[in-house]
Amino acid sequence: MSEIVTASGGAFLFSTFVKIFSGNSNPQLAKSICESIGLPLGRSVVRPFPNGETYVKIEENVRGEDVFVIQSSSPPANHHLMEMFIMIDALRRASASRITAVLPFYGYARQDRKDQPRVPITAKLVANLIVAAGANRVLTMDLHAQQIQGFFDIPVDHLYAAPVLLEYVRKQGFANLVVVSPDLGGLKQAAAYAENLGAELAIVAKRRKSATEVEAISVIGDIDGKNVLLVDDLTETAGTLVNAARLLKERGAKAIRACVSHALLNDLGLERLRKSAIDELISTDTVARSSQEGVRITTLSVAGLLGEAIKRIHMNSSVTSLFELKG
Numbered sequence: 001m002s003e004i005v006t007a008s009g010g011a012f013l014f015s016t017f018v019k020i021f022s023g024n025s026n027p028q029l030a031k032s033i034c035e036s037i038g039l040p041l042g043r044s045v046v047r048p049f050p051n052g053e054t055y056v057k058i059e060e061n062v063r064g065e066d067v068f069v070i071q072s073s074s075p076p077a078n079h080h081l082m083e084m085f086i087m088i089d090a091l092r093r094a095s096a097s098r099i100t101a102v103l104p105f106y107g108y109a110r111q112d113r114k115d116q117p118r119v120p121i122t123a124k125l126v127a128n129l130i131v132a133a134g135a136n137r138v139l140t141m142d143l144h145a146q147q148i149q150g151f152f153d154i155p156v157d158h159l160y161a162a163p164v165l166l167e168y169v170r171k172q173g174f175a176n177l178v179v180v181s182p183d184l185g186g187l188k189q190a191a192a193y194a195e196n197l198g199a200e201l202a203i204v205a206k207r208r209k210s211a212t213e214v215e216a217i218s219v220i221g222d223i224d225g226k227n228v229l230l231v232d233d234l235t236e237t238a239g240t241l242v243n244a245a246r247l248l249k250e251r252g253a254k255a256i257r258a259c260v261s262h263a264l265l266n267d268l269g270l271e272r273l274r275k276s277a278i279d280e281l282i283s284t285d286t287v288a289r290s291s292q293e294g295v296r297i298t299t300l301s302v303a304g305l306l307g308e309a310i311k312r313i314h315m316n317s318s319v320t321s322l323f324e325l326k327g
Contacts, residue, residue, distance in 0.1 A: 017064065017065045017066055017097075018039070018065060018066045018067070018068070018314045019039075019042045019060070019062055019065055019066075019067050019068070020033065020034055020039060020041060020042055020067075020068045020070065020310070021041070021042040021044050021058065021067065021068070021069050021070070021087060021091070022041060022042075022044075022069070022070045022071065023046050023069070023070070023071035023080060023083040023084055023087060024046055024080070024083060025071050025072040025073070025074050025080040025083070025287075025288065026070070026071075026072050026074070026104065026285070026286070026287060026288045027288075028285070028288065029070065029072075029104060029285050029286070029288070029301075029302075029303055029306075030070040032285075032301055032303035032307075033070060033303045033306050033307045033310065034307075035303070036303050036304045036307035036308075037307040037308075037310065037311050042058070042060060042062075042067075043058075043059040043060050044056065044057065044058050044059055044087070045057040045059060046083055046087065054079075054082055054083050054086050056083070056086045056087050056090050057090070058087075058090050058091060058094055061094075062091055062094050062095070062096045063094065063095040063096070064095065064096075064097045065096055065097060066096075066097060066098050066100075066314050067091050067096040067097075067098065067099050067100070068099075068100045068102050068139075068310050068313075069084060069087050069088055069091070069099065069100070069101055069102060069135075070102040070104070070306075071083060071084040071087070071101070071102070071103060072103060072104045072105040072107075072286060072287050072288075073103060073105060073106060073107030073108070073126070074105055074107065074264055074287040074288065075264060075266070077107040077108070080107075081107065081126065081129070084101060084103075084130075084133070085129060085130070085133040086133075088101060088130070088133040088134045088135050089133050089134055091134070092133070092134030098136045098137065099134055099135050099136050099137075100135065100136065100137040100138065100139055100310075100313060101130050101135040101137070101138050101139070102138075102139045102140075102306065102310070103138065103139070103140045103141075104140070104141050104286035104287070104302065104306065105140075105141070105234075105262045105264070105286045105287050106123075106126075106140045106143055106144075106148065107126070108122040108123050108125075108126045109123050109143055109144035109145060109148055110123075110144050110145075111123050112124075112144070112145040112147065112148055112151075113145075123145070123148050123151060124148075124151045127148070127151035127152050128151075130152075131152065131153060131154055135154065136154055136155075137154055137155045137156075137157070137313065138152060138154065138155070138156045138157070139156075139157045139159070139306070139309055139310070139313065140156065140157070140158055140159070141158070141159045141160065141161055141261065141286055141302065141305075141306070142159075142160055142161050142233050142234075142261035142262065142286075143158060143233075144233055144234060146158070157309060157313060157319055159302075159305060159306070159309055159319070159322060159323075160261075160323060161261040161284050161286070161300075161302055161305070162192065162193070162196075163305065163322070163323075163324070164284060164300050164301070164302055164305060165259055165261070165282060165284070165300060166193065166196055166197065168282060168298070168300055169193075169197065169229065169259065169282070170197065174227045174229070174255075174257075175227065176225070176226050176227055176254075177197060177199040177200075177226065177227045177228075177229060178194075178199055178200040178201070178202050178221065178222070178223050178226040178227070178228055178229070179191075179193045179194035179197065179199045179200070179201055179202070179228075179229045179231055180201075180202045180203065180204060180219075180221070180223065180228050180229065180230050180231070180244065180248065181201075181202075181203045181204065181230075181231060181232075182204050182230055182231075182232055182240045182241055182244040183203075183204065183205075183232075183240060183244075184203065184205065186231060186232050186233065187203060189231055189232075189233065190203075190231045193229070193231050193259070197229075199229070200221065200222065200226070201221060202219060202220060202221025202222070202223050202228075203219070203220045203221060204218070204219055204220075204244040204247060204248070205218045205219075205220065218247075219247060219248060219251050223248055223251055223252065223253045224251060224252035224253075225252055225253075225254055226252075226253060226254060227253075227254050227255050227257075228245075228248055228253045228254075228255065228256045228257065229257050229258075229259055230244060230245065230248075230256065230257070230258040230259065230278070231258075231259050231260075232258070232259075232260045233260065233261050233262065234260055234261060234262035234263070234264060235258075235260050235262075235263055235264070235265065235269065236264045236265065236266055236269055237266060237268045237269045237272065238265065238268075238269035238270075238272045238273050238276070239269075239272065241258045241260075241273075241276075241278060241281075242272045242273065242275075242276040242277075242278065245258070245276050245277040245278045246276070246277055248277070249277040253277075255279050256277050256278050256279055257278065257279055257280045257281075257282060258278050258280070258281050258282065259282045259283075260281070260282070260283050261283070261284055261286065262283070262284070262286050262287055263281065263283035263284075263287065263289060263297065264287050264289075265289065265292075265295075270292050270295055273295045274294040274295055279296065280296045280297075280298060281295065281296065281297045281298070282297075282298045282300070283297060283298070283299055283300070284299065284300050284301070284302045285299050285300070285301050285302060285303070286302060305322060308322060309322060
């Protein structure tokens with residue numbers, strides 16, 4: 001057993017029979033998680049063969065150990081998911097006692113229902129593949145749709161980035177603040193932020209034209225002369241956020257900031273943000289992202305939150321308190 005001192009100053013006994021491994025989707029987050037709980041990152045080789053197939057070798061003994069595999073299904077999503085499946089299979093065949101798939105970002109979550117004829121429910125397919133690979137448990141953060149937890153027949157610990165994001169927003173002391181949901185689907189999340197921040201709430205109604213283009217139609221709520229905080233779970237092309245910000249600016253918003261858990265920004269999204277009315281994008285490090293000129297992005301780390309969850313899962317302790325928000 002090794003002793004680890006928690007943030008509160010108390011001692012925490014951490015069994016040596018736990019190991020953490022990482023794929024190539026976000027190695028820096030994996031290192032930060034390990035540093036937060038005082039454990040080394042497990043040694044493994046994860047690289048492509050010349051033909052594009054993935055080669056995995058776990059380079060230390062995991063027999064009878066509690067193992068966590070950290071891998072976001074960020075772009076290229078298919079490649080990173082395949083890495084995770086192969087790592088889990090390798091660990092299962094190496095006789096790990098329990099394998100927890102840690103997905104800071106769960107891809108394919110937007111394909112969670114049949115909304116058209118002859119389309120798949122890919123979020124369920126990914127859940128099936130994780131279980132088939134050999135995972136015994138899943139730890140994830142800010143699912144696009146909470147019902148995805150029900151797609152698994154194994155335990156799922158679903159964390160929220162809100163404690164980290166709200167702490168930052170609260171410290172900035174934005175006066176005359178109104179929290180805005182950029183669409184009706186995000187209303188519940190925006191309402192929770194507004195309640196915690198003691199702010200007003202507004203909604204932007206939108207119409208989606210395609211997978212990369214949306215149109216903001218109207219604003220419900222008073223935003224004239226207010227500081228606006230747009231709240232969403234993820235953004236990739238930034239179409240929803242940018243169009244909502246444009247409409248809010250036209251309606252008299254003073255300053256506009258956007259707060260998202262997962263910022264999977266592609267070239268189109270970055271270009272839109274450069275030209276947008278958004279003054280600051282606040283996000284987390286659930287997905288790896290290089291710094292970009294002309295875009296003000298504040299990245300907050302969720303390593304401590306995920307590290308604490310890993311620690312509690314290993315010790316079979318409750319993770320409920322990780323959902324609590326200060327104030």
